[in-house]
Amino acid sequence: MRLLIVEDVAELAELIGSHLRQAGFANDIVGSAEEARILVEAGNHAALLLDLGLPDRDGLALLRDLRAAGHKLPVLALTARSAIADRVAGLNAGADDYLPKPFAAEELVARVAALLRRSASEHADTLACGRLQYEAGSQTVRVDGETVVLPPREVQLLDLLLRHRDKVVRKTQIESVFFGLGEEFSSNAAEVGVHRLRRSLKTLDARAEIVTVRGLGYLMRAEQEG
Numbered sequence: 001m002r003l004l005i006v007e008d009v010a011e012l013a014e015l016i017g018s019h020l021r022q023a024g025f026a027n028d029i030v031g032s033a034e035e036a037r038i039l040v041e042a043g044n045h046a047a048l049l050l051d052l053g054l055p056d057r058d059g060l061a062l063l064r065d066l067r068a069a070g071h072k073l074p075v076l077a078l079t080a081r082s083a084i085a086d087r088v089a090g091l092n093a094g095a096d097d098y099l100p101k102p103f104a105a106e107e108l109v110a111r112v113a114a115l116l117r118r119s120a121s122e123h124a125d126t127l128a129c130g131r132l133q134y135e136a137g138s139q140t141v142r143v144d145g146e147t148v149v150l151p152p153r154e155v156q157l158l159d160l161l162l163r164h165r166d167k168v169v170r171k172t173q174i175e176s177v178f179f180g181l182g183e184e185f186s187s188n189a190a191e192v193g194v195h196r197l198r199r200s201l202k203t204l205d206a207r208a209e210i211v212t213v214r215g216l217g218y219l220m221r222a223e224q225e226g
Contacts, residue, residue, distance in 0.1 A: 002025075002026045002027060002028060002044065002045050002046060003020060003025050003026070003027040003028070003045060003046060003047050003048075003049060003112065004027070004028055004030070004036065004039055004040065004045040004047070004048045004049065005017055005020075005027050005028065005029045005030075005049045006029075006030055006031070006032075006033070006035075006036040006048065006049065006050045006051055006054065006059070007029065007031065007049075007051040007078065008031040008032065008051065008053075008054055008055050009051075010031070013029045013031065014029070016029075016049065016078075016108065017029050019105040019108060019109060020108070020109065020112065023109040023112075023113075025109075025112060028045070031054075031055070032054055032055060032056045032057075033054045033056050033057035033058075033059065033061075033062040034056055034057070036048070036050070036054075036062060037062060037065075037066070040066055040071055040073055041071075042173065043173075044160075044173065045073065046073075046074070046116060046119070047073065047074040047075070047076065047112065047115055047116055047119065048073050048074070048075045048076070049075075049076050049078055049112070050062070050063060050075055050076070050077055050078065050095070051078050051079060052077055052078075052079040052081060052090065053079060053080065053081075059077070059079070060089060060090065060093045063075060063077075063090075063093045063094045063095060064093050064094060066094065067093070067094035074096045074115045074116065074118070074119045075094065075095045075096050075097075076095070076096065076097045076098075076099060076111060076112060076115055077090040077095040077097070077098045077099065078099050078101060078103075079098075079100065079101060080100065080101045081100070082100035082101075087100075096115055096118070097111055097114075097115055099111055125137070127159075127162040127163065127165070128162075129162060129165055129206075129208040129220055129221065129222055130206050130207030130208035130209075130222045130223050131143050131144050131205065131206050131207045131208070132201070132204075132206040132207070132208045133145070134158060134159065134162055136159060136163075139155055139159070141155060141158065143204045143205070143206050148204055150197075150200055151196075153193065154193075154196060154197045154200055157174060157193050157194070157197050158197060160173065160174065161197075161210065161218065161219070161220035162220060164219070164220075165219075165220050165221065166219060166220070166221050167219055168213050168216050168217045168218070168219050169217050169218055169219065170216065170217040171190040171217050171218075173217070174189075174190040174193060174194070174217070174218070175189050175190050190217075190218075194210055194212075194218055197210065198210050207222060207223040208220060208221070208222060208223060209221060209222075209223045209224070
């Protein structure tokens, strides 16, 4: 589960990221509204922690545009604007929660955890393919109703492929599931991840297959007869 932190003050951004990593939340950090927009559209983060005072654009304007475009990513607004009117404006723009600066690390972690719990409850949908069922809210994998255990990264990859069932998922999207911004990874990271998940699905006789679309990426579909 990876968070996107948008904060232009590098020292504060790293501090926020450190507190969240210690609490078990992987995260990526960017410092501008444009970088945030690009990463939100990629769809690889569980929640957005958004500073409203960004150098290239006001965070509220970005948030309004994201909501208008249909993005439902949970958003925690982080800002020094602490007046009641500012909080109301943030919530009306589409923020799910609002945390004025300065704040305690414990409260930040607690609010992020609560935000993710609410999101999981609201999106506890079940995705299926072949004999495979996946409950997104609890990240539970089943084959013909029987719960099975997969490694965490295989579950993350399965989530991504099932959400785009019968559609091509690019290698860059898969790489972002396994690695954060700036992390080193091998050129065949996506291939290795797909190979391992394919092997697991075959072993489980899930009747779901991952097809290679040469030059583009991969798609998941129900296993073809014959």
